[in-house]
Amino acid sequence: MKLGQIVVLWIVTVALSLSWPIGTFAQSKRETAQTVYFASSGNLSLDKYFIDLVVENLGPGFKVKPLPTHSPPSKKNAPIIAIGPKAFARIYRSTPNTVMIGTFVDRQFMDKYATEQNSRITAIYYDVPLLRQALTGKVILPQADKVAILASYVNRNSYGALIEQLSAYGLEGKVFIVADKEQLIPSVIRALSYGDFILGTPDHDIYHPRNIKHILLTAYRRNKILIGPSQAFVKAGAIASSYAPFSAIAEKTASHLIYYRENEVFPAAVYPDAYGVELNEQVARSLNIPLPERPRISEAVDELLEDTLQGVLDD
The missing domain is CATH 3.40.50.300 (P-loop containing nucleotide triphosphate hydrolases)
Incomplete structure (x- = not known):
């Protein structure tokens, strides 16, 4: 083999050896x-x-x-x-x-x-943490000190932790059990007699389209409000709900x-870090309730949560 052929063969070999890692790296990068x-x-x-x-x-x-x-x-x-x-x-x-x-x-x-x-x-x-929803009601009704919670029989024991949390914000909570559909309105009336507002929850046995009209009409006739449990219920007549x-x-x-x-594992299930507030201004006007601006409600709830957390850390 002539010297010129040897040089050409060497150049080709070197070029191939240089190009192979580049191509492999690009492919590896794509696969990542x-x-x-x-x-x-x-x-x-x-x-x-x-x-x-x-x-x-x-x-x-x-x-x-x-x-x-x-x-x-x-x-x-x-x-x-x-x-x-x-x-x-x-x-x-x-x-x-x-x-x-x-x-x-x-x-x-x-x-x-x-x-x-x-x-x-x-x-x-x-869904929204129930404490945040309750504080949304507190910001809208600053004079409120009692929160009523409707619960199906299955979920009657689900709100103990929430009721304990409420005390740090000057609120008391009480659960009113709806044992069956015949007990819905009597339970709502008892809840409204106790609470400044009803706190809506993700209890699907209570908060569904067949019930919500009866809950809202009963509350409206007694000049009381429902907070939550979601944006959809605000459109139906709840005065407000936080949402993600x-x-x-x-x-x-x-x-x-x-x-x-x-x-290669997931972190635990969590709530989002930020929330907005949906308002029903027509309901508020009908009940003569002045509403803060939406951003101000979210900010006020955040401040309440942060202040209490800081107080716990300081202790």
Whole structure:
């Protein structure tokens, strides 16, 4: 072999040896992107809006795709964002060992899945902590000192911790049990006789479309109000409800997914970090209740929570 041929062969060999690691590195880098699937809520507009917010918070290290409907995901252990309780329950039934984060689900729903014992599933709660809802009522009615809570028989023992928390804010709480549908109005009347307002809860046996009209009319006739349990009930006639904005849910969802990529387990299910307030100004006018501005209500609730927490830390 001539010297010129040897030189050419050496140059080609060196070039190949240099290009191989670069290509391999690029391929390896592509493979490190975390694949995430999402299971639809059935509302395509909501799905797109929410997933776009999640993607903005995740950054370029993730690929978010719709969950295949007829075949399992190609990526083993790829986390799934379940949008809504129906999506979560459907995926959990079909693949109980899946890695999944529930969104737009309330704590009562997720309690059935014992997330504390299973680091492969978690959730960002959609409902509002009841203490925050109660303080929303306190900000709207500064003179209020008693909170009434309606509870189905099944959930009658679910509010002990809340009632203990209320005392730090100058509030007392009492639970009124609704044993069956015939007892709804008598229980509401007793609750209204005791409380300055009724605190709505995620108790689906009580707060559903068949009951809400009767609860609200009974309260209205006695010049009392309902706080919560969600934005939907404000439209129906509750005076106010705190709620978690989509952006806050998306931000927390992204942070849980990032944690999973780094640790291969999920952190515990949590509430979002930020809340807004929905108001029914027509109801407020009818009852001659002056309403603070929406942002001021949220800020006042945050201040109450922070002040009490700081007091506990100082002690």
